[in-house]
Amino acid sequence: MSRPDTPAATPGGEGRFDGYDVLAQSPFWDPVTAEVVLDRTRRVPALAFFSSAEADVARALLDLMLANHAEPRVPVVEMVDRRLFEGETDGWRYEDMPEDGEAWRRSLRFLDEDARRAFQAGFAHCTLDQQGRIVQGVQDSEEWHGLPGKHVWSLWTRYGCAAFYAHPWAWNEIGFGGPAYPRGYKVLHPGWREPFEVAERDAEDPVPWSERVEQAERAHEVRLGPRR
Amino acid sequence: MRHTDERAIRARNESAWLVPTGQERTNWSLRERMRRFDPDEEVDVVVVGCGAGGGTLTQRLARAGFRVVALEAGPWWDPARDWVSDEAASHKLYWTEPRVISGKDPVALGSNNSGRGVGGSMVHVAGYVPRFHPSDFETYTRDGVGADWPISYEELRPYYEQIEEELPAAGEPWPWGDPHDYPHHPHPLGPNGEVFRRGARALGLRTAVGPVAIPNGRFGHRNHCIYRGFCLQGCKVNAKASPLITHIPDALAHGAEIRPDSMVSEVVVEHGRATGVRYFHGGREHFQRARLVALAAYSIETPRLLLLSATPAHPDGLCNDFGQVGRYVMVQGAPQTAGRFHDEVRMYKAPPPEVTCEEFYETDPSKDYRRGFAIQNVSPLPITYSEHVTAQGHWGEVLREYMRDYVHWAVLGSLCEFLPRVENGVTLAAENDAHGLPVANFSYSEGENDNKLEAAAQAVMEDILRAAGAQEVITIKRYAHLVGGCRMAADERSGVVDRNRRSVAVPNLYVTDGSVMPTQGSANPALTIMALAARCADHLRATARSGLVGEAVRG
Numbered sequence: 001m002s003r004p005d006t007p008a009a010t011p012g013g014e015g016r017f018d019g020y021d022v023l024a025q026s027p028f029w030d031p032v033t034a035e036v037v038l039d040r041t042r043r044v045p046a047l048a049f050f051s052s053a054e055a056d057v058a059r060a061l062l063d064l065m066l067a068n069h070a071e072p073r074v075p076v077v078e079m080v081d082r083r084l085f086e087g088e089t090d091g092w093r094y095e096d097m098p099e100d101g102e103a104w105r106r107s108l109r110f111l112d113e114d115a116r117r118a119f120q121a122g123f124a125h126c127t128l129d130q131q132g133r134i135v136q137g138v139q140d141s142e143e144w145h146g147l148p149g150k151h152v153w154s155l156w157t158r159y160g161c162a163a164f165y166a167h168p169w170a171w172n173e174i175g176f177g178g179p180a181y182p183r184g185y186k187v188l189h190p191g192w193r194e195p196f197e198v199a200e201r202d203a204e205d206p207v208p209w210s211e212r213v214e215q216a217e218r219a220h221e222v223r224l225g226p227r228r
Numbered sequence: 229m230r231h232t233d234e235r236a237i238r239a240r241n242e243s244a245w246l247v248p249t250g251q252e253r254t255n256w257s258l259r260e261r262m263r264r265f266d267p268d269e270e271v272d273v274v275v276v277g278c279g280a281g282g283g284t285l286t287q288r289l290a291r292a293g294f295r296v297v298a299l300e301a302g303p304w305w306d307p308a309r310d311w312v313s314d315e316a317a318s319h320k321l322y323w324t325e326p327r328v329i330s331g332k333d334p335v336a337l338g339s340n341n342s343g344r345g346v347g348g349s350m351v352h353v354a355g356y357v358p359r360f361h362p363s364d365f366e367t368y369t370r371d372g373v374g375a376d377w378p379i380s381y382e383e384l385r386p387y388y389e390q391i392e393e394e395l396p397a398a399g400e401p402w403p404w405g406d407p408h409d410y411p412h413h414p415h416p417l418g419p420n421g422e423v424f425r426r427g428a429r430a431l432g433l434r435t436a437v438g439p440v441a442i443p444n445g446r447f448g449h450r451n452h453c454i455y456r457g458f459c460l461q462g463c464k465v466n467a468k469a470s471p472l473i474t475h476i477p478d479a480l481a482h483g484a485e486i487r488p489d490s491m492v493s494e495v496v497v498e499h500g501r502a503t504g505v506r507y508f509h510g511g512r513e514h515f516q517r518a519r520l521v522a523l524a525a526y527s528i529e530t531p532r533l534l535l536l537s538a539t540p541a542h543p544d545g546l547c548n549d550f551g552q553v554g555r556y557v558m559v560q561g562a563p564q565t566a567g568r569f570h571d572e573v574r575m576y577k578a579p580p581p582e583v584t585c586e587e588f589y590e591t592d593p594s595k596d597y598r599r600g601f602a603i604q605n606v607s608p609l610p611i612t613y614s615e616h617v618t619a620q621g622h623w624g625e626v627l628r629e630y631m632r633d634y635v636h637w638a639v640l641g642s643l644c645e646f647l648p649r650v651e652n653g654v655t656l657a658a659e660n661d662a663h664g665l666p667v668a669n670f671s672y673s674e675g676e677n678d679n680k681l682e683a684a685a686q687a688v689m690e691d692i693l694r695a696a697g698a699q700e701v702i703t704i705k706r707y708a709h710l711v712g713g714c715r716m717a718a719d720e721r722s723g724v725v726d727r728n729r730r731s732v733a734v735p736n737l738y739v740t741d742g743s744v745m746p747t748q749g750s751a752n753p754a755l756t757i758m759a760l761a762a763r764c765a766d767h768l769r770a771t772a773r774s775g776l777v778g779e780a781v782r783g
Contacts, residue, residue: 015632030464033312067625091322091338095330095669132624139621157623161614165631166316174634176610177576179313181464184454188578190419190638191571200572200635209568209633209699216629223624 008172011164012070015173020198022171022178033179040167044075049085049101050108056124057108062160064131074170079163080104090158094151104159107152110145111135132224175200240393244448246477253307253466255477263483267514271295273768274505274518276492276533279348280757281741282524283471283479284391288765290484294772297485297516299507301525302345304488305472311462315611318461321345321352325667327528328657332673335559339460341710342528346488347472349526350754354459355441355468356581356604357397357755359388361405363590364645364749371591371598373677374647375556375746378718378727379763381406387759387766392439395469396447397755399438404586412444418455418578423569423638424605425583427696435585441469441754442579455578457607468579490514493665495521495537495546495737502737508663520768524741524761527557527713531654531743532668534714534724547714547733550721554654554713558748559672561644561682562708564606565689566616567698572635575607581641588688589750597680599645602750603689606641610634619704640692642685643708643750646678654713672707709753713743729764740764 008021023041026034047055059077068074084101097103108123111134115123119130126134141149164170171178177185177197187194207215238245248255265271273289275282278300286298302323305311312318323342329335343349362381367374385406398412414437417425421437428435442453453467466473476486487509494506496515504517523530531554535545545553581604588600608616610631616639617630652673656666674682682705690701717723720732725744731737742757749756 014628030308030313032309033314033317036312036314036317065623065627067628088319089324089326089338090336091324091342092327092329092336092670094334095328099326135623139623157618158615161618161627162316162611165610165614166314170631171610174610174631175572175574176634177574180454180456180458181313182454184456185577186455188416188418188422188455190422190569190573193572193574197574209636212633213626213629216625219625 009072009169010173011068011072011074011167011169016201017172017175017198018201020172020175022168022176025178025183025196028183029179030181033181037168037179040079041169045078045082047078047081049081050077054105054108055081057112057122058104060124060131061108061111061135061156064128064135065156065160066164068164072169074164074167076160076163079166080159083159083163094148096148097151097155100155103147103152103155106145107147107155128223136224241396241448242481243474243478244450246481247449247466247473249449251308253464258477258480259304262480263485265295265297265485268517270504270517270519271297272518273520273522274299274516275522275524275740276505277348277524277526277529277741278346278471278476278486279343279524279526279741280350280471280754281761282522283348283475284758284761285522285524285740285765286484287475287479287482288762289768290479290482292765292769295483296479297487297518298479299490299492299505299516300346300486300488301491302488304346304486305351305462307462307464307466311464313456313458313461313464315461315609318352321462325661326659327667328659328669329672330669331652331671335670335672335707337528337670340706341559341708342526346476346486347470350470351462351472352460353752353754354580355470356752357392357395357439357441358584358602358751359402359405359408360749360751360756361589364747367599367747373598375715375717377746378716384756384759384763387762388755390762391755391758394474395441396443397439397441398444399440400436402436402439403434404589410439414438415440415442415444415453415579415582418457418575418582418607419573420575420605420607420638421578421582423567423573423696424640424692427692427694428585430695431691433585433587433692435583437583440579440582442467453579457576457578457580457609459579491663492525492533493536493663495523495533497537497539497546497734500734502734520736520738522738522740524739526741527710527743528654528668528670530739530741531557531713532656535654535656536665547724547731547737549733552715552722552724555650556648556712556715556746557653557670557672557710558646558648558712558745559707560709560748560750561646561674561678561685562641563644563682563686563689563703563705564616564639564641565686565693565701565703566637566639567693567696568633568636568700569638569697570636570699573638574635575638576609578607580607581605586750588684595684597677597684599647599677599681600750601642601644601681601685603640603642603685603692606639608639613637613639616702616704620702638693638696638698640689641708642689643752644678644681644685645748645750646681647675648712648715648747649673649675709748711742711745711748711753714739715746716744717746728767729760738764
């Protein structure tokens with residue numbers, strides 16, 4: 001896991017807010033918040049919940065779902081593992097799903113079984129294309145290994161996105177202001193910015209929004225075949 | 229502006245001077261000097277839960293001279309040290325003990341609607357405090373749906389006015405329902421609110437700013453709002469009101485005791501009267517004797533506690549002889565529509581709801597559905613906003629591309645008045661919590677009227693965003709708030725408590741939280757929960773004064 005010392009790091013070097021570094025604002029954060037947020041960039045927690053075999057499958061799954069393929073990569077699997085180890089759930093589970101930790105273990109095992117059946121290799125050793133087909137199959141399924149497909153999907157996306165978009169590199173990528181206490185905001189009009197906020201690279205450069213989405217969808221399809 | 233007499237403000241809003249100045253956010257000496265009752269002492273009232281309902285009741289009973297102890301399952305927060313300006317690390321604000329959700333349309337709990345700790349859900353709600361409309365109190369008479377309340381809007385109005393002053397609330401004069409104004413002028417608009425108002429104006433729809441429970445300006449020792457947009461993560465500024473900084477400090481100053489980290493497991497009833505509650509604290513079980521028990525643990529935990537308090541005489545749970553406990557739990561349909569704008573919006577600044585449109589609140593006879601919805605801007609932070617994107621089925625590169633565009637999106641949310649259904653509610657699951665108590669199973673399914681309301685609300689939100697210039701809109705279906713489960717009714721066959729919030733089955737057992745509400749309107753419920761608790765406190769005061777045998781505390 002590379003952890004760049006360079007400011008304004010973004011996951012995989014993606015993003016349109018050139019030079020925006022939310023961590024440069026950390027001197028203006030309260031100490032409790034600063035400790036929690038800076039810790040995410042300083043330390044990759046050791047695995048405590050997943051076995052190393054489970055972690056391999058979880059890493060492949062989460063990196064695929066978040067397109068977290070290039071360095072610097074957000075340590076999503078370690079962040080999810082920490083939550084599961086500490087039992088930090090969302091405060092509910094679906095009646096037709098086990099408790100979150102058990103649901104994660106089972107769903108990772110099922111992914112591996114599907115991969116071995118279809119591609120004669122563990123999920124983590126499949127190509128991105130093969131992994132993508134299996135995962136798309138779960139999203140499209142009514143029932144998957146006795147579990148409701150949409151509830152498995154909800155489990156994966158909730159934990160995955162909560163980890164990824166908690167990371168300051170992701171905030172740099174999307175231009176989010178990050179913690180704002182005690183500094184706050186004084187410029188509240190659409191189209192205006194605080195002195196420390198960075199303008200997005202020309203919104204039409206290289207292509208406008210609609211084409212950027214189409215490009216992302218094409219990239220997704222090339223990898224996974226046509227979507228539903 | 230109402231009632232600007234300074235002495236009256238000081239007397240009513242004493243709590244605003246009870247929080248400290250400077251960098252501290254907690255008045256430690258007030259907590260240290262708190263009255264502590266002897267463990268074996270029978271108090272006048274034990275209150276279960278320290279949120280909107282329990283906090284307000286405790287404060288008023290303390291001011292009236294009652295000996296009152298309030299038990300809270302969660303911690304007693306210090307905003308400076310316990311809370312962070314961060315989405316992911318705010319998990320502990322929510323009720324994250326195990327719970328099961330079921331039904332055709334299971335409702336997410338936790339951060340969505342369930343608080344924990346002194347201040348309750350008001351710590352992590354946006355502090356939006358609109359009133360209900362007069363029609364909300366008689367939907368059955370007017371529209372043939374839902375249920376009539378055993379009290380009228382007129383009976384609750386004085387308590388709405390009191391609480392709006394006590395918070396205090398800031399907003400523009402309100403043109404809908406029972407028109408009224410607010411003690412403080414509205415806050416400046418954030419970017420998302422501006423987009424909303426621009427779109428609504430283009431369609432000729434009226435909007436109003438507020439009401440939000442944040443004083444406009446420094447108020448006593450409470451600081452000016454800094455518009456940082458983290459209202460849902462607990463206000464570290466002490467600007468947004470919650471009982472933690474309003475009614476609880478006031479209650480302490482008037483002799484109430486607060487016991488945090490105390491999870492009540494049973495209401496004990498002997499010979500038809502409540503004698504107190506059992507609770508877990510510090511790994512041990514305790515018993516608090518009281519002449520009167522008031523439950524304010526909200527729509528999941530209050531029914532659960534009554535069900536857990538079953539006895540041989542009441543094998544199906546306390547107050548449940550007619551199967552009413554845990555029934556008619558309601559959530560508002562809360563679809564949210566995001567619109568993409570060419571200009572940067574940066575919706576994460578300013579309190580998340582700021583602008584409201586209640587033009588569609590009342591039943592429109594020309595539609596094929598009853599009742600209506602309100603629209604407010606909401607401004608999700610990145611993790612919550614990612615749910616909007618994944619709800620479209622996006623993942624991988626497409627998810628990342630949408631998220632990379634975050635600053636260009638504005639979001640509107642609606643609150644649709646879903647109707648009460650007897651089958652929606654709380655039962656005990658087979659699974660136990662850490663104390664060995666069965667956890668709650670909350671089952672929820674929408675009805676046909678609900679689906680139609682939801683579709684209508686989505687269409688209006690899309691229209692407003694397009695009129696404001698949106699190039700693309702996306703919608704996520706979700707739910708907001710929780711009420712019902714122990715509803716008040718005219719008789720024991722249709723409810724759990726009477727019009728004064730007294731349980732029909734046990735004369736000295738009261739329910740003073742949102743679970744008593746027979747319908748939910750299209751307004752955020754916090755103000756109504758507080759107003760109901762304030763009215764209940766007046767009832768208890770009057771009953772105690774009259775000295776009626778068998779009534780209230782002195783019985």
